[in-house]
Amino acid sequence: MAYTIAQPCVGVKDTACVEVCPVECIHPTKNEGTFASAEQLYIDPNTCIDCGACQAVCPVTAIYPNEQVPDQWKNFIDINANYFKK
Secondary structure, three states: OOEEEOHHHOOOOOOHHHHHOOOOOEEOOOOOOOOOOOOOOEEOOOOOOOOOHHHHHOOOOOEEEHHHOOHHHOHHHHHHHHHOOO
16 A cells, blocks of 8 residues: 545645655655646655655645545545656
8 A cells, every 4th residue: 555645735745745755755856847837746656665754744634545545535546646657
């Protein structure tokens, strides 16, 4: 399983989660050219190690384990995964 960043991150893009991720699976970072145009941050489900460090520091409660994403935001599981298929 992986974690997913959902609706509360849209327009916020607080990077506290990026800073604590031990496997650097949250993108785009502030150093990436796509940061300014990205609507939100995304977690790569293939790289995520399910440590939960990102969830603990998210100031807008936007990060959930995939099996606990609220029903109204379940589509963000695919949104996160599809970001990395580009």
